[in-house]
Amino acid sequence: MKLAIxxxxxxxxxxxASLLARxxxxxxxxxxxxxxxxxxxxxxxxxxxxxxxxxxxxxxxxKDLIEERTGxxxxxPGAFFKLNPKVDDIPERFSIEKDGIRLLVMGTVxxxxxxxxxxxxxxxxSLVSHLVLxxxxxxxxxxxxxxxxLGRGTAKGVDAFxxxxxxxxxSFQTARTIQGLVRDLGVKKCYVVGSKTHxxxxxxxxxxxxxxxxxxxxxxxxxxxIEADRTGRSVFEVxxxxxxxxxxxxRKLEQVxxx
Numbered sequence: 479m480k481l482a483i484x485x486x487x488x489x490x491x492x493x494x495a496s497l498l499a500r501x502x503x504x505x506x507x508x509x510x511x512x513x514x515x516x517x518x519x520x521x522x523x524x525x526x527x528x529x530x531x532x533x534x535x536x537x538x539x540x541k542d543l544i545e546e547r548t549g550x551x552x553x554x555p556g557a558f559f560k561l562n563p564k565v566d567d568i569p570e571r572f573s574i575e576k577d578g579i580r581l582l583v584m585g586t587v588x589x590x591x592x593x594x595x596x597x598x599x600x601x602x603x604s605l606v607s608h609l610v611l612x613x614x615x616x617x618x619x620x621x622x623x624x625x626x627x628l629g630r631g632t633a634k635g636v637d638a639f640x641x642x643x644x645x646x647x648x649s650f651q652t653a654r655t656i657q658g659l660v661r662d663l664g665v666k667k668c669y670v671v672g673s674k675t676h677x678x679x680x681x682x683x684x685x686x687x688x689x690x691x692x693x694x695x696x697x698x699x700x701x702x703x704i705e706a707d708r709t710g711r712s713v714f715e716v717x718x719x720x721x722x723x724x725x726x727x728x729r730k731l732e733q734v735x736x737x
Contacts, residue, residue, distance in 0.1 A: 548597040669691060
């Protein structure tokens with residue numbers, strides 16, 4: 479299963495990514511969790527110690543590696559570089575593993591925008607393509623609202639794009655924009671998960687306002703999730719109800735995407 483989790487900032491993408499990673503790992507599946515979000519917080523959500531997390535260098539900032547694999551120094555203007563660099567050893571060399579989940583932090587291209595034609599952008603794009611198309615593990619990508627790191631072929635290898643929304647119109651508009659971007663890549667597998675809902679009326683509000691989406695389920699509002707963020711603990715340690723909701727979402731995924 480290859481999942482891309484996206485949505486407006488602050489809606490709960492990282493919470494869902496960490497919970498789904500835990501659900502699959504608990505089943506004995508090998509999981510690669512990719513933090514492709516500019517505001518990288520997946521390590522904390524997975525329960526990785528803060529001191530250990532501080533030693534994670536995002537792939538986009540590994541200047542020696544970028545030069546070695548692309549043939550060009552990061553930040554070199556107008557240079558020719560390899561568009562398909564070697565990346566198959568990167569997941570093992572530059573990840574942190576905890577409880578059966580291997581975490582990779584991608585980082586962001588800091589000039590020219592995400593997905594720019596530059597050495598670091600080429601390395602990130604090749605790495606994502608390898609993880610989606612060339613690995614047998616469950617791959618869960620915690621992304622921002624864009625899809626720049628996904629080429630057309632890579633996007634078609636993703637089993638599902640999951641847009642996380644909260645009960646609000648700005649969140650819904652982002653979901654519709656993402657749906658359009660995904661369709662432009664030739665992919666129709668775009669679903670919604672509701673987040674931070676308090677009651678049935680808010681859940682219905684999401685369903686009613688997004689009739690073009692299939693809703694996989696909800697990660698409702700739980701004070702324990704806020705507590706996990708405050709204390710730096712993993713969500714699944716302190717919010718078992720949220721973990722059960724993620725398990726329901728995973729089961730629904732298996733219904734809409736038979737293996």
